[in-house]
Amino acid sequence: MSDERTARATLTAVAEPGDTFLNRIIDHSGAERALESIRTGTLPDGVIADAKEVKRLGQWRIRLIAAEPDQDMAVCARFRGRLICPGDPEWPTTLDDLGDGRPYALWLRGPGDLRYGCLRSVAVVGSRAASPYGLRAAADFASELADRGWTVISGGALGIDAAAHRGALAADGSTVAVLANGVDVPYPASNEGLFAEMARRCLLVSESPPGTHPHRLRFLVRNRVIAALSRGTVLIEAEARSGALNTAGWAARLGRVVMAMPGSVTSRTSVGCHRLLREEGTTLVTRTEEIIEAVGSIGTDLAPPPHTPVLPRDRLEPVTRAVLEAFPARGATGPAQLAVKAGVDLTTINAKLGLLAAAGFVERVSAGWRLTKSAKTPKPLTDTPTHPTPPPHPP
Structure with a gap:
């Protein structure tokens, strides 16, 4: 060395x-x-x-x-880790945006290439005491991002961080944990299995040498690295004094995209997100496509509009649908009244009534014609995908 x-x-x-x-x-x-x-x-x-x-x-x-740098390097070599410095091929040049606050070097553990992985990367951060809603959203976002070739970066903490890492791993994608301790120190201990899997398949990163244990200030300091490595930061859930807000603040100062997902107005774990969304420059996101649009290439990563539910009546041709829309919500009506409301002749009305009856939309009664119960409360067609906005609560 x-x-x-x-x-x-x-x-x-x-x-x-x-x-x-x-x-x-x-x-x-x-x-x-x-x-x-x-x-x-x-x-x-x-x-x-x-x-x-x-x-x-x-x-x-x-x-x-x-x-004892020689001993630190020897320990690092035992778990196939490495030290990277500014100017190395694997050093992400985006860290230079930190100026006087950039790392002196980085200790890495895992087979992933840090610089390559950060070319298309998103930081997903949030509360340690996350709700089931937040955990599911973080895992879903991370899984879908990873499935589309984006690296998910987070801090390896409990809650949202761990859910994001696991979501990316579940999609067999790339994820990076920036730690406030040595890459050989499992903290929190309950995430030991997660860190072991990430070290085997992805990447653990730290500014501190092996064997270093964390303390409170280092969690805040490492947030600047999470923000600098990624092209944008998504805040899933955050209380009023959440450390994840610190990461979002660093992202804003570095000119990165800042995104936040809304939650329930009664949830304390979303207070920080809602406060951030009221500030200029924060992008509201509810779908993975919106995240990619915010951080992706202009003109090529646009989010498609969300699909709206397709009802059976939507597939009717225009005249038949006009006749169906002419029916009152309650009670029966006759062909003459339908002809006036729909603006068509009686011959057409009688032909369309037969079609609508055969399709189960209307039925004949003693007083004329009326809507069936299924026509009054139509269900979306199951063969058309729908996208919940925002991600729903787990059952």
């Missing part, structure tokens, strides 16, 4: 992810010189820092004592 890569591996262990001061030093003098500044406590010529930033050099120097 080159000295530059070793330096970046070390920096992931000694500094918090995305530190703007450290990135300024790296941009100015390179990772090796940044590491030397931490060891000596002296800044490279031309780097200006305030007192708080200089103090961080001392904090990083203390952490440097325990840093």
Whole structure:
């Protein structure tokens, strides 16, 4: 491993992810010189820092004592992981949009190619304490996105994140989890099986070296990576103070598409989504086609209009349908009255009444003709697909 890569591996262990001061030093003098500044406590010529930033050099120097990049790389190699750095073929250039907040390097686990996977990718995020409605929507969206060749990116957390990852896996598609801990640390523990399957088939990503355990601030910091890697972020469910709103905020700042799915007005898990939908720049989505239209190529990924239910009467030819529409909702009527309302002659009326009776729309009674019960409450034809909007609650 080159000295530059070793330096970046070390920096992931000694500094918090995305530190703007450290990135300024790296941009100015390179990772090796940044590491030397931490060891000596002296800044490279031309780097200006305030007192708080200089103090961080001392904090990083203390952490440097325990840093073991060679051991981290050896552990990573045991589970067939790898370290990627800026300039590597697998490094997504979209991370450069973070500027001074970009990662120093990324630890990866799994066979997926990060850069290639992010070319067509959508972040699906939301509440940990998700409702059955949100879980089903996240899984359905992710499954359909994956089935159409889109990579689903999320944070590996409980709730919406896990449902999105599982939905993509169920479609045998690509999904990426950006973790706040090492790629070998299953957190939360209940998702251990999910992470194992993703490591076998897809990709786990972290800014922290193997063995690192998460803490609260790192969950918020990693959200910027989720937003930067994807072409857009979909918020499925979010409470008023949800961390998923932080991801949506990063997406907006980075110029990515921000989308949100509406929920029940009485549901606390949708308060954040509804607040976001009231803000300018947020796209309301209820179908996978709408997500793809928002993040896809202009003119080629347009969402088709939702199919409306097709009723049996819709297949009647115009004159026959006009006669049927002339019937009153209740009671019986005669051919003469129908002729006036439909605007056709009696001969035509009598012919059409026979056709409508044979099809089960009308029936003859002592007082004339009336609609049948099935004609009053028509059911959609089962051979025509319908798309619920939004995704329905599970039974």
